Amino acid sequence: MSEMLSVRHNFPDVIKRLERLPDDVANKAMARALNATVQQAQGDMAREIGREFRLTQGEVRTRLRIARASSKGPLKLTASLLVTNGRGRSLNLARFMEKVVTLTQARARMNKGEGGQHALNNGAMVRKALELRFQIKRTGGKKVIKGAFLGNDGRTVFIREGKSRLPIKALSTIDVPQMFNTKRINAAVKASMLKRFPSNFDRELRAVLKGYVR
Numbered sequence: 631m632s633e634m635l636s637v638r639h640n641f642p643d644v645i646k647r648l649e650r651l652p653d654d655v656a657n658k659a660m661a662r663a664l665n666a667t668v669q670q671a672q673g674d675m676a677r678e679i680g681r682e683f684r685l686t687q688g689e690v691r692t693r694l695r696i697a698r699a700s701s702k703g704p705l706k707l708t709a710s711l712l713v714t715n716g717r718g719r720s721l722n723l724a725r726f727m728e729k730v731v732t733l734t735q736a737r738a739r740m741n742k743g744e745g746g747q748h749a750l751n752n753g754a755m756v757r758k759a760l761e762l763r764f765q766i767k768r769t770g771g772k773k774v775i776k777g778a779f780l781g782n783d784g785r786t787v788f789i790r791e792g793k794s795r796l797p798i799k800a801l802s803t804i805d806v807p808q809m810f811n812t813k814r815i816n817a818a819v820k821a822s823m824l825k826r827f828p829s830n831f832d833r834e835l836r837a838v839l840k841g842y843v844r
Contacts, residue, residue: 777790
């Protein structure tokens with residue numbers, strides 16, 4: 631989503647006004663309006679992702695970047711909202727793991743066969759942990775992945791690839807870039823940008839014409 635709005639295609643009235651302005655005034659107002667709109671979109675994107683997925687707005691914001699428009703130096707009358715890939719890895723499921731289990735919940739799960747002590751064929755007793763549960767979206771219930779376990783000092787969820795202890799693999803899931811490009815979220819943020827840009831342009835043009843912007 632590196633380009634979310636096109637001034638030329640979405641705002642013909644703004645284009646007509648720009649054509650009647652001196653180039654330096656038009657360029658300053660346009661660059662400032664674009665930057666203000668994308669800055670607002672950054673907050674909207676963090677809010678929309680945080681509303682749908684179990685990430686905080688702060689976590690999302692650290693992954694969003696703005697490529698700003700500029701009327702100084704090389705003219706650049708585009709502004710974009712970008713998302714970084716973090717360290718190039720997907721989020722591990724540990725980020726969405728259930729952190730707290732009440733005693734009542736634990737008892738109910740044990741009554742259904744989870745956890746507790748179990749006898750092996752040789753008579754030895756082993757203690758099994760409760761199944762790990764995960765919830766990625768804020769709506770819907772928690773999901774169990776059979777055989778998943780926590781390792782790496784509680785930072786990573788793994789699963790065995792066969793019946794033996796090894797090999798194991800880390801379980802990853804959707805990351806911020808995929809959330810960023812979710813159709814509903816993308817459309818909501820774009821609609822907000824389209825709605826806000828004209829008023830942002832009016833405000834910035836007034837500021838430039840009054841000499842508030844150098």
